[in-house]
Amino acid sequence: MITAERKPISEIKEMIAPYKKILVVGCGSCVAECASGGEKEVGLLASALRMDSKASGKDVEIKEMTLDRQCVYEFIDQLTDVVDQYDVILSLGCGAGVQAVAEVFPKVHIVPALNTTFIGQTKEAGLWIENCRGCGDCKLGFFAAVCPVTRCAKGLFNGPCGGSKTDRCEVDPDVPCAWQLIVSRLEDMGRLDLLCKVHPPADWSKQQGKGPRKIYREDQRS
Amino acid sequence: MDQKNAGLNISIFFCQQIDPNQDVNRRALERELGNRIRFFPLPCSGRIDSLHLMRALESGADKVYVITCPEGACHYREGNMRARKRVAYTQGLIEEIGLEGERLELIMAPAGLPVNIDELARDLLSSEATTGPSPVRGKTA
Amino acid sequence: MMTESRLKKVLQSGNFAVTAECGPPKGADPEVIKSKGKILKDYVDSVNVTDNQTGVVRLCSLAACALLKAEGLDPVLQMVTRDRNRIALQSDVLGASALGIRNILCLSGDHQSFGNQPQAKGVFDIDSIQFVQTVRTMRDAGEVIGGDKLTEPPHLFIGAAANPFADPFKYRAARLATKVDAGAEFIQTQCIYNLDRFKQWMDLVRDSGLDSKVYILGGITPLKSARMAEYMAKNVAGMDVPEEIINRMKSVPAKEQRQEGVKIAVETVQALQAIKGVHGVHIMAIEWEDVVQQIVQEAKLFPRPQV
Numbered sequence: 128m129i130t131a132e133r134k135p136i137s138e139i140k141e142m143i144a145p146y147k148k149i150l151v152v153g154c155g156s157c158v159a160e161c162a163s164g165g166e167k168e169v170g171l172l173a174s175a176l177r178m179d180s181k182a183s184g185k186d187v188e189i190k191e192m193t194l195d196r197q198c199v200y201e202f203i204d205q206l207t208d209v210v211d212q213y214d215v216i217l218s219l220g221c222g223a224g225v226q227a228v229a230e231v232f233p234k235v236h237i238v239p240a241l242n243t244t245f246i247g248q249t250k251e252a253g254l255w256i257e258n259c260r261g262c263g264d265c266k267l268g269f270f271a272a273v274c275p276v277t278r279c280a281k282g283l284f285n286g287p288c289g290g291s292k293t294d295r296c297e298v299d300p301d302v303p304c305a306w307q308l309i310v311s312r313l314e315d316m317g318r319l320d321l322l323c324k325v326h327p328p329a330d331w332s333k334q335q336g337k338g339p340r341k342i343y344r345e346d347q348r349s
Numbered sequence: 350m351d352q353k354n355a356g357l358n359i360s361i362f363f364c365q366q367i368d369p370n371q372d373v374n375r376r377a378l379e380r381e382l383g384n385r386i387r388f389f390p391l392p393c394s395g396r397i398d399s400l401h402l403m404r405a406l407e408s409g410a411d412k413v414y415v416i417t418c419p420e421g422a423c424h425y426r427e428g429n430m431r432a433r434k435r436v437a438y439t440q441g442l443i444e445e446i447g448l449e450g451e452r453l454e455l456i457m458a459p460a461g462l463p464v465n466i467d468e469l470a471r472d473l474l475s476s477e478a479t480t481g482p483s484p485v486r487g488k489t490a
Numbered sequence: 491m492m493t494e495s496r497l498k499k500v501l502q503s504g505n506f507a508v509t510a511e512c513g514p515p516k517g518a519d520p521e522v523i524k525s526k527g528k529i530l531k532d533y534v535d536s537v538n539v540t541d542n543q544t545g546v547v548r549l550c551s552l553a554a555c556a557l558l559k560a561e562g563l564d565p566v567l568q569m570v571t572r573d574r575n576r577i578a579l580q581s582d583v584l585g586a587s588a589l590g591i592r593n594i595l596c597l598s599g600d601h602q603s604f605g606n607q608p609q610a611k612g613v614f615d616i617d618s619i620q621f622v623q624t625v626r627t628m629r630d631a632g633e634v635i636g637g638d639k640l641t642e643p644p645h646l647f648i649g650a651a652a653n654p655f656a657d658p659f660k661y662r663a664a665r666l667a668t669k670v671d672a673g674a675e676f677i678q679t680q681c682i683y684n685l686d687r688f689k690q691w692m693d694l695v696r697d698s699g700l701d702s703k704v705y706i707l708g709g710i711t712p713l714k715s716a717r718m719a720e721y722m723a724k725n726v727a728g729m730d731v732p733e734e735i736i737n738r739m740k741s742v743p744a745k746e747q748r749q750e751g752v753k754i755a756v757e758t759v760q761a762l763q764a765i766k767g768v769h770g771v772h773i774m775a776i777e778w779e780d781v782v783q784q785i786v787q788e789a790k791l792f793p794r795p796q797v
């Protein structure tokens with residue numbers, strides 16, 4: 128999933144300050160799973176903003192709405208009938224959601240309430256970890272399903288570096304050394320042979336070679 | 350502050366395990382204070398959600414209590430611990446909009462259950478207020 | 491006439507090599523480099539110049555190498571993949587060779603979060619092993635990554651680093667083998683304080699026959715104080731300073747601790763000379779370059795061979 132975290136309210140307030148009628152729009156997909164942009168978080172943020180405007184004597188209208196997905200037109204369309212009633216949309220979608228809504232409603236002001244962070248996994252309740260960079264050239268098959276691009280601080284394809292000690296990353300002792308994981312998992316599988324060859328330089332053009340990427344599938348089009 | 354809590358709008362979320370007769374026990378106080386006190390019994394304090402606390406504040410509460418069962422006595426093992434985390438999170442949220450974190454307070458019921466929710470609430474009402482009327486209702490009330 | 495790497499010649503002639511480290515200043519003053527060079531000249535075969543070590547901005551390694559070269563030293567250009575992508579790395583490799591620099595040490599580099607630019611974007615386009623392979627291919631096949639031909643290949647003796655003390659230990663020798671496969675011709679190791687563990691590592695190295703494929707230079711860093719020993723043991727990633735070394739430093743009065751540190755360093759150099767497959771030492775006396783003369787003399791490695 129795409130993970131995100133709420134921006135500080137002070138930053139959000141600054142962005143919505145010029146507006147009187149505000150629609151807080153959540154997304155029921157990834158950001159709901161990571162408890163940053165679902166219906167409940169929309170409720171919390173809208174409530175906080177309403178209280179803040181009341182306490183400072185401002186006459187602001189703040190309403191709530193949550194779409195199942197903010198990055199797909201069919202769901203964004205739910206906004207069509209209401210969007211004209213507001214001065215601004217405060218989106219709790221990920222960066223993709225914010226931009227998708229903006230594209231559908233070119234004249235509507237839309238600002239983000241979240242900082243989109245990473246592609247990750249819900250490791251346990253209340254803990255999300257980054258484990259994919261979307262590099263476009265997955266090599267997990269060589270690395271016992273531990274991504275060195277994402278989970279090694281230096282992104283080494285031929286690790287480990289000289290800093291790993293007692294299976295912790297030298298950069299952040301809270302983080303396990305990805306290469307320790309790779310080596311021990313491959314050892315358990317009897318596949319240490321996979322580490323004998325030198326992995327050649329990665330093809331980053333699949334990630335950022337020509338600017339933003341797209342996937343085009345003729346068979347999926349109507 | 351020399352004011353007592355009694356002058357404020359109070360919301361009390363509480364674990365109903367602490368007082369099996371809460372439904373009866375709280376009636377007198379509710380009649381006495383009307384809208385100034387609101388009780389929200391929960392099957393377990395662990396069911397409390399930040400959103401409940403925010404809604405209580407937004408609808409005019411000056412002070413919100415969450416009363417949990419005593420430490421180690423949670424019927425659902427660690428519901429009271431969860432309640433503590435939710436309260437802490439929500440305190441952080443309201444502090445971001447300039448409200449005092451103390452407007453939310455977690456109280457653990459004294460050991461030796463059951464207690465009488467009415468007595469517990471009266472104790473809270475007669476204690477020194479740590480906060481005054483909420484600015485959220487002040488401007489519009 | 492083209493000069494050759496002195497380090498390579500010393501090693502090929504079977505001599506026990508001595509290299510030292512020279513950290514460029516946090517400023518644009520060339521005299522700092524030159525004076526460090528003067529101190530080290532004649533006492534070592536070659537001098538490594540660090541590349542923005544620990545992620546702190548310093549005078550660039552390539553320029554410092556050129557200055558040392560002009561002073562008659564044989565510099566080892568350290569280059570990290572942290573700060574440059576493959577275009578810049580390959581370009582600098584060509585530039586280094588053109589300036590007469592004949593040795594390169596390919597590193598990934600200390601992570602930028604440790605330095606004075608923690609908000610920098612770490613490049614890590616390629617890793618140290620890929621970098622070794624890249625330089626080797628440039629030199630031997632005369633090609634850059636992707637196969638384009640060079641008009642003139644770079645002339646470089648290619649090195650890499652190894653840490654015998656980091657985890658996972660068992661895999662460390664295999665990793666060295668990968669570096670050698672990639673094309674490393676000499677290896678400089680992390681500072682050695684735990685000789686027992688280093689010997690275990692060398693056993694693995696010899697078992698895999700690597701000692702005959704690559705020159706290994708053991709890392710030496712003289713301790714300045716018991717406090718430094720404790721600090722390194724606790725706070726420096728990948729460093730193994732055993733309790734007995736710390737206790738030995740503590741056992742002498744503060745003002746004699748430097749001398750004790752030098753003694754430990756000299757003993758370690760001598761111990762390394764006795765280990766089969768160790769071909770030299772690399773002395774990293776951080777901001778203490780003048781101690782190198784003393785260590786080299788006391789370890790009876792002076793004068794250096796004329797090659």
